[in-house]
Amino acid sequence: MPNLAARFRALLPDAEFASLRVMDERTETLTVRQDVLQPVRDVRDAGGMVTVHAGGGIGYAATADLSDDGLQQALARARAWAVATGSRFAFPTGSVAPASPAGTWRGGATRPWSTAPLKDRLDLLFDVCSRLRAENVVERTASLMQIETTSRYITATGEVEQSWVYLLPDASVVAAVGDRVQSRSLGGGRAAQGGMETLGDFADTPTELLADVQALLAADDCPSGAMDVVLAPDQMMLQIHESIGHPLELDRILGDERNYAGTSFVTQEMFGAFKYGSPLLNITFDPALAGEFASYGWDDAGTPAERVWIIRNGLLETPLGSALSQARAGISGTANARACSWNRPPIDRMANLNLEVGTTPFEAMIAGIERGVYLKTNRSWSIDDQRDKFQFGCEWGQLIEGGKLTKVVRNPNYRGRSKAFWQSLAHVGDAGTWGKFGTPYCGKGEPNQVVRVGHASPACHFTNVDVFGGE
Amino acid sequence: MKSSFNRLADYVLAAGRPGEIVSVRFAAEQSDFVRFNRGKVRQPGSVDQRVATIRLVAHGRQAAAERTLSGSDAADFRGIDEVFVALRERLPLLPPDPQLHLAAGEAHTEYAEVPRLPPTEEMVANILDEAGAANVDLVGFLAAGAVWAGYASSLGQRHWFATASFNFEWCLYLSGNVAVKSSYAGAAWNPAVLHEKIVEGRAALSVLARPPKLLAPGSYRTWLTPAAHLELLQLANDWGGFSARAAKTSQSPLLNLWGGKQTLSPLLSISEDAVGGVAPRFDDEGWERPNAVPLVASGQPGSLLVSSRSALEYGLTPNGAAREEAAQSLAMGTGTLPAAGALAALGTGLWVGNLWYTNWSNRFIGRATGMTRFATFWVENGEVVAPVQAMRFDDSLFRIWGSELEALGAEAETMLSGSTYYRRSTDSFRLPGALLRSLALTL
Incomplete structure (x- = not known):
């Protein structure tokens, strides 16, 4: 959109600060279910949000009309909100120093989506779906979602332009015998930045998924009891997300989310002092890891992104708090003011939140366990509003007996409390066990927002976990 | 506009x-x-x-x-x-x-x-x-x-x-x-x-403000307020409980109801009540939603929600369901227990104001889990004694809406969906509270 920055600056109102954040996003989703192409989703979503600091308040207004008239109306509306609420605002906005950065950031693709003809993409999905056909299979799907996003953050003196390309492959199979039903999938977690080159072994996944689901149908229900657990990286994604990521969001700790997403068992005083987990636990906020799903150069409030230690050697160091939350709380944080689109305001979110690699090879991890279960691919997640008492379920379980992986078990679940669970971390896998995952569906905020997050982790071993089956 | x-x-x-x-x-x-x-x-x-x-x-x-x-x-x-x-x-x-x-x-x-x-x-x-x-x-x-x-x-x-x-x-x-x-x-x-x-x-x-009571895991007689009860109804609805496609592919959490293997309490009736709701009466393909679709009638299976695509795939008659086959205007029939009598009828047990973050311990048999949240109290002899710290439940919908359902509230509460993901929802719900003989708490 030509001259957008100049036009916006010419319209700036009487205010301490104003910004315009414009997003333009194209999404195409191809899904083949039961060998039938489902209606193709082709979405283009574009618009802008203005934010105005005035009269002691901060207001926003979002519009898809980026003409001079549209921008002027949005600026007036945002300013009116700021002024109308300034005397009764939740915190002194004078302590907030908005950013006015300049620069560009581009996430690229080696093999862009557009270079693969539609026929090739559909052929791939029809092939994956058809190869999931087997006795007892009741539903088969294969899908690809591609997203291209550009964002501009414009202030009176600065402008940042960023662009991203994402690819999200998935496949799933459900099989049933009588009322025994089992499913296997890629878990929706293979989302990454990049193009067709990120597909990896997607074309080969039916073989493993099908073998797994047939094994699960024939398996016993997971046994119950306290035992060791080894979580594969695709379940670590969920474990990190729910019981480290969300409780460390500073806006939750400040109480903003108490009406919806909840609070946290973590308080401000615990940063720098609280042993979150065993000394093996190392967590980083890393928006710069190449290809991870939530990499970016600046957050949606213009703060430059950089790698930050969140938990080091088990000690809690830094919250997931944006510049605004940092100013309110008086502690340092991360560049994580993020919005799901042009029509939602930025709030504190996760981005790439990773568990750092350890030193234990997978075979050694298993060999050291007398009685336990190895769990893969999340299928159920539930945690209390303080992010403490959790219960998670997986698609795949395999017993560990006498240092060996033995029989498959179905419907594995485990539950626990966040602090005790992370303090029971006994081994962290080496680079050979590492996996990089991402999901586009992290929900939070009022109004509600879903954002993209990335989580990379090795396999991890926890002791004395409450495990149980589903029947 | x-x-x-x-x-x-x-x-x-x-x-x-x-x-x-x-x-x-x-x-x-x-x-x-x-x-x-x-x-x-x-x-x-x-x-x-x-x-x-x-x-x-x-x-x-x-x-x-x-x-x-x-x-x-x-x-x-x-x-x-x-x-x-x-x-x-x-x-x-x-x-x-x-x-x-x-x-x-x-x-x-x-x-x-x-x-x-x-x-x-x-x-x-x-x-x-x-x-x-x-x-x-x-x-x-x-x-x-x-x-x-x-x-x-x-x-x-x-x-x-x-x-x-x-x-x-x-x-x-x-x-x-x-x-x-x-x-x-x-x-x-x-x-x-x-x-x-x-x-x-x-x-x-x-x-x-009273000191909270710490409950041990176990089974507790329970009153679910309409807001708490809604979480269970939404869980079933959001995961294909009333969907024809989910039932046909064995993925409905109420699969055993649709398959004729289990029934629910005769006290329980659920319908997609377009007339009583506030959502548009047409879907993305122009199909009009009928006034009402009885989903569960006195504990027996009623009609499934059938989208136009499922209709062709499975040879069914479409009934105005959107592609997701989730109800938009759910209504549960009332029972006989007046709200004013809920504490007395509970006697001694758990009064749950809200449930939170429900999901499945095993979706395919309707085994659900979730947390209590906000105002949840311990009640003795019909009197509120103390608030209860958040507890996890893990129980089957076939027990909650079946053998353990003692009574439904006489008054239904209408609640509009507060969802604003992508856009403001026009879904709505109308349902009573529920008195359960027992609910299993696990953590």
Whole structure:
């Protein structure tokens, strides 16, 4: 959109600060279910949000009309909100120093989506779906979602332009015998930045998924009891997300989310002092890891992104708090003011939140366990509003007996409390066990927002976990 | 907005060529969103958004594109011209769709509610004044404004829907994580009702001030308020509990009900009640929603929700369900237990104000889990004794709505969906509380 920055600056109102954040996003989703192409989703979503600091308040207004008239109306509306609420605002906005950065950031693709003809993409999905056909299979799907996003953050003196390309492959199979039903999938977690080159072994996944689901149908229900657990990286994604990521969001700790997403068992005083987990636990906020799903150069409030230690050697160091939350709380944080689109305001979110690699090879991890279960691919997640008492379920379980992986078990679940669970971390896998995952569906905020997050982790071993089956 | 939709629809339908079917789905809102924290304003703003989905059908193939509209006809119509070029290029590349099933024939409906909302700033001032006067730590969210939807197709359909509503959900916090949650939603704002609800919530805080009781895992006689009960109904609905496709592919959490292996309590009746709801009466393919679809009748399986695609795939009759086959206007029949008698009927047990973050321990047999949240109390001999710290339940819907269901409340509560993911939801729910002989707590 030509001259957008100049036009916006010419319209700036009487205010301490104003910004315009414009997003333009194209999404195409191809899904083949039961060998039938489902209606193709082709979405283009574009618009802008203005934010105005005035009269002691901060207001926003979002519009898809980026003409001079549209921008002027949005600026007036945002300013009116700021002024109308300034005397009764939740915190002194004078302590907030908005950013006015300049620069560009581009996430690229080696093999862009557009270079693969539609026929090739559909052929791939029809092939994956058809190869999931087997006795007892009741539903088969294969899908690809591609997203291209550009964002501009414009202030009176600065402008940042960023662009991203994402690819999200998935496949799933459900099989049933009588009322025994089992499913296997890629878990929706293979989302990454990049193009067709990120597909990896997607074309080969039916073989493993099908073998797994047939094994699960024939398996016993997971046994119950306290035992060791080894979580594969695709379940670590969920474990990190729910019981480290969300409780460390500073806006939750400040109480903003108490009406919806909840609070946290973590308080401000615990940063720098609280042993979150065993000394093996190392967590980083890393928006710069190449290809991870939530990499970016600046957050949606213009703060430059950089790698930050969140938990080091088990000690809690830094919250997931944006510049605004940092100013309110008086502690340092991360560049994580993020919005799901042009029509939602930025709030504190996760981005790439990773568990750092350890030193234990997978075979050694298993060999050291007398009685336990190895769990893969999340299928159920539930945690209390303080992010403490959790219960998670997986698609795949395999017993560990006498240092060996033995029989498959179905419907594995485990539950626990966040602090005790992370303090029971006994081994962290080496680079050979590492996996990089991402999901586009992290929900939070009022109004509600879903954002993209990335989580990379090795396999991890926890002791004395409450495990149980589903029947 | 209606004239804007009609101009859009006329333009789209005029762009169709002989042998083509074209349709447009329209969704728009002008919403004010205001967050509150500690009795003050945390984040106020407004969102103006309009979206059109253009569908082109020819030779049994379909292609569609969803585009944000600016509200300017000239700019938006240029965009639609580009969409038609792209759709006509794409259509021959797609295989025929054997489940393509658009509504056909002349059908025109219109529902337009006369807006009765005051300026949102006025509602915000009312809320702040009430929080200040009550001297309470209020945290909450107000969503208010107009929502529109439309559908038109070259097969003769044209539907229009307009409503304006507010939904204010809030908590009053005593300290730490001790709070009571309330909501006030509707089409007409009355400050007196807000005042009454804030006073009511503040009174409930006095009980929450008592030392909390720590419960051990085990089975407890339980009263679920309508708000808590809603979490279970939504869980079943959101995961395909009433979906024909989920039932046919063995993925419904109520699979054993649809398969005839289990029944629910004869006290339980559930329906998709379009007449009693506030959602548009048409779906994305122009199908009209019938007045009501009985889903569960006195514990026995009723009708499943059948989308147009499932109808063709499984040889069923469509009944206005959207593609997800989730109910939009769920209603559960009432029982005989008056709200005023719920504590006495509970006797000794757990009074659950809200449930939270429900999911499945095993979806395929309806085994659910979740947490208690907000005002949840321990009751002895019909008297509230103490608040209870958040506990996890893990129990089967077939027990909760079956053998363990002792009574349903005599009064149903209507609740509007507070969901604002992507856009403001128009889903609604009407259901009573439930008295359970036991509920299994695990953590």
